[in-house]
Amino acid sequence: MTGDLPTSGTLVLAGTPIGRVEDAPPRLAAELAGADVVAAEDTRRLKRLTSDLGIELRGRVVSYFEGNEQARTPQLLEALLAGERVVLVTDAGMPSVSDPGYRLVAAAVEHDVPVTSVPGPSAVLTALAVSGLPVDRFCFEGFLPRKPGERSRRLAALADEERTLVFFEAPHRTEAALRALAEAFGDDRRGAVCRELTKTHEEVRRGGLGALADWAAEGVRGEVTIVVEGAPEAGPVTDPAVLVALVAQSEATGLRRKDAIAEVAKRAGVPKRVVYDLVHKGGPQDG
Template sequence: MPSVSDPGYRLVAAAVERGVKVTAVPGPSAVLTALAVSGLPVDRFCFEGFLPRKGGERRSRLREVADERRTLVYFEAPHRLDDTLAAMTEVFGADRRAAVCRELTKTYEEVRRGPLEELAAWAADGVRGEITIVVEGAPETGPQDLGPEELVRRVHVREEAGERRKEAIAAVAAETGLPKREVFDAVVAAKNAARTGPVEGK
């Protein structure tokens, strides 16, 4: 599969930008076929299978890979597609690029590409068929790009996934290259601000 073993995704992306329809011959796996036609980087990817059916568990699973830089691949049932894309929009961000691949190599094959927010709106009308979702990995961000609000958000994401605050702070510090004290101070400041609330002007 050239798009997986070679940088063929650049050719696919260029074809999509020019309005050229891209399809694939039947292969051994819907994962590889979806990756090949997605137009997203596929030199490194993770297969995540089906997400949990319950909304809370689904969001928790997505939070576990919110900062994963490799392309993500999911299978999903058509009647849950709109809820899944909405959850991805919430956790990954509205602008994260993705491709929804439907009925690959079959008569009614369709590949929808775009930001997660747009794909969620499209799926709200109902979709049929076998579904494979390909989502681009998280963008690389350096420590200098992360403000206190983002540090607090990352800690909260890990806490909601079941980590203790101390562990979450240590993990965020490790992944950002920042001192643990800086992450801790951001969390404490946010907690204090939430307690006191906004100060009214005179």
């Protein structure tokens, strides 16, 4: 007769303060103190956090960051399957939101391990709330590509996105990101640069993307979140010359012609055959 299989543990995604330690959710201290394993993006920052919270960890602490995430995930999954409670924390905010965590969550779900969270501060939602831009519909795009060509292609694909956009950016790349955003969306598209949210030197700059880029040229310090107004709602595009030009622009970003035609047709609200005929035959053909 075989023994009972061990009951799996629980993965806890714990939100940590993005600024002031007073913003830590009340459950955070209890979860950290009671965890069998604490996986931390930066163990030194975890030590400072537990000191500020006035707690001691009884479980073991392991590092879990971008460089070792793939290799460490199987080890943490093994702990979960053995019945241990694993608490995952990142440097700030919610794990797996542009931070380590996705791989471990996916592995836990695949093996039917319960996954829960200690909701905490989020730079994405905080920036949205203070931006002054519409928040009823939004999308989070994380960090833009560092290479100018890749960044331009990403933004070209977002040019007609009607939802408010949220980006993370490094301070030394903020000006370049804002210049690229202004080039893709227009100098007058409204935006907000949210710097050092909830911290002593918190600052929110609002205005057109062109003006924000000029401001950033003087130098930006601290953690940065950029919020950008969505594109205005547009009706169908029917001008043949405009449709052909849009295809050419999409091809210039590296798309194949077939994909460019499909993208433009979708954006313009017209059948693909119409755009195809304009590009390949100079206009719709009579039967």
